Amino acid sequence: xxxxxxxxxxxxxxxxxxxxxxxxxxxxxxxxxxxxxxxxxxxxxxxxxxxxxxxxxxxxxxxxxxxxxxxxxxxxxxxxxxxxxxxxxxxxxxxxxxxxxxxxxxxxxxxxxxxxxxxxxxxxxxxxxxxxxxxxxxxxxxxxxxxxxxxxxxxxxxxxxxxxxxxxxxxxxxxxxxxxxxxxxxxxxxxxxxxxxxxxxxx
Amino acid sequence: xxxxxxxxxxxxxxxxxxxxxxxxxxxxxxxxxxxxxxxxxxxxxxxxxxxxxxxxxxxxxxxxxxxxxxxxxxxxxxxxxxxxxxxxxxxxxxxxxxxxxxxxxxxxxxxxxxxxxxxxxxxxxxxxxxxxxxxxxxxxxxxxxxxxxxxxxxxxxxxxxxxxxxxxxxxxxxxxxxxxxxxxxxxxxxxxxxxxxxxxxxx
Numbered sequence: 001x002x003x004x005x006x007x008x009x010x011x012x013x014x015x016x017x018x019x020x021x022x023x024x025x026x027x028x029x030x031x032x033x034x035x036x037x038x039x040x041x042x043x044x045x046x047x048x049x050x051x052x053x054x055x056x057x058x059x060x061x062x063x064x065x066x067x068x069x070x071x072x073x074x075x076x077x078x079x080x081x082x083x084x085x086x087x088x089x090x091x092x093x094x095x096x097x098x099x100x101x102x103x104x105x106x107x108x109x110x111x112x113x114x115x116x117x118x119x120x121x122x123x124x125x126x127x128x129x130x131x132x133x134x135x136x137x138x139x140x141x142x143x144x145x146x147x148x149x150x151x152x153x154x155x156x157x158x159x160x161x162x163x164x165x166x167x168x169x170x171x172x173x174x175x176x177x178x179x180x181x182x183x184x185x186x187x188x189x190x191x192x193x194x195x196x197x198x199x200x201x202x203x
Numbered sequence: 204x205x206x207x208x209x210x211x212x213x214x215x216x217x218x219x220x221x222x223x224x225x226x227x228x229x230x231x232x233x234x235x236x237x238x239x240x241x242x243x244x245x246x247x248x249x250x251x252x253x254x255x256x257x258x259x260x261x262x263x264x265x266x267x268x269x270x271x272x273x274x275x276x277x278x279x280x281x282x283x284x285x286x287x288x289x290x291x292x293x294x295x296x297x298x299x300x301x302x303x304x305x306x307x308x309x310x311x312x313x314x315x316x317x318x319x320x321x322x323x324x325x326x327x328x329x330x331x332x333x334x335x336x337x338x339x340x341x342x343x344x345x346x347x348x349x350x351x352x353x354x355x356x357x358x359x360x361x362x363x364x365x366x367x368x369x370x371x372x373x374x375x376x377x378x379x380x381x382x383x384x385x386x387x388x389x390x391x392x393x394x395x396x397x398x399x400x401x402x403x404x405x406x
Contacts, residue, residue: 091330093291127294
């Protein structure tokens with residue numbers, strides 16, 4: 001079950017003020033929380049406008065009590081057609097999926113869905129800046145894996161190749177996110193590198 | 204209550220094949236349906252990747268029946284922090300809100316929420332292509348109103364100015380969407396004009 005936290009909620013107000021040395025990643029936050037908080041930082045500092053999309057819900061039954069707000073009484077989670085995050089950063093369309101794993105040596109492709117890969121591919125074709133943020137929870141390491149690398153690996157897996165991306169491959173083909181306080185996960189620094197590598201190809 | 208239709212659903216399969224001359228706009232579709240269908244067309248023809256965001260829901264109670272999918276038993280509609288639609292079109296970030304009115308001479312600003320105006324402003328600052336699609340239902344006319352015009356009008360209303368945008372003003376300051384079949388609402392033609400007017404200002 002996915003809860004969408006209210007926008008702008010500072011989830012780590014306590015963890016930031018706790019005593020002793022704070023180790024990056026030692027906050028007990030999920031990757032989603034870390035990204036949401038980073039996005040709130042980016043928005044409030046006018047660096048970028050990036051949001052997590054709401055979880056799509058199929059609504060079946062709604063009650064409209066008098067003098068009270070509507071209550072959804074029956075609904076189901078739906079598969080999203082897209083990635084979870086998108087937005088705009090200095091004229092660039094940003095689109096990414098975020099996944100975490102407790103594996104230590106590789107990242108299983110089964111964490112992704114076919115439609116997410118297809119969506120990233122479609123957005124790449126429109127000159128979007130597309131990637132996956134991968135967190136190795138036990139290693140406390142975060143990588144920005146360019147979408148094209150992920151798509152190529154996915155295609156190769158379909159043809160019988162490896163079903164899991166080795167850490168060594170990720171280390172080689174991604175950009176690692178360095179520790180930060182403001183924001184916690186300064187992934188747009190990496191985006192900037194991706195943009196510079198890609199060059200300007202806006203239509 | 205807002206229902207999110209499954210992506211790619213062709214809502215007008217019947218109306219398109221019905222007998223007699225089909226008049227643009229004479230399909231009994233809501234503006235949301237018209238835009239969703241146009242977006243599906245744009246995606247399938249690789250013109251752009253633009254989606255309506257799911258309605259944000261606050262989930263309170265979920266049942267996990269055995270051998271069956273999770274059922275949401277209590278949830279509430281939440282106010283969205285952003286506009287309803289965003290995506291990427293040939294390297295450009297696209298962000299817009301869609302509103303329809305049955306008024307014939309003006310468009311009441313009360314159709315918009317403060318946070319939508321603020322979001323459009325934030326996205327404009329990031330060099331996004333931002334606007335509102337306004338449908339005058341009874342007139343069967345559709346306009347693309349640039350976000351800056353909307354924001355200026357909103358600011359003026361706060362200071363005691365008009366609370367409703369006169370049609371004549373919209374005619375003067377927006378670009379009207381011309382009738383279409385594929386897609387039904389070819390609003391990206393208008394986007395192209397906005398982009399050309401704005402010039403290239405990507406960072």
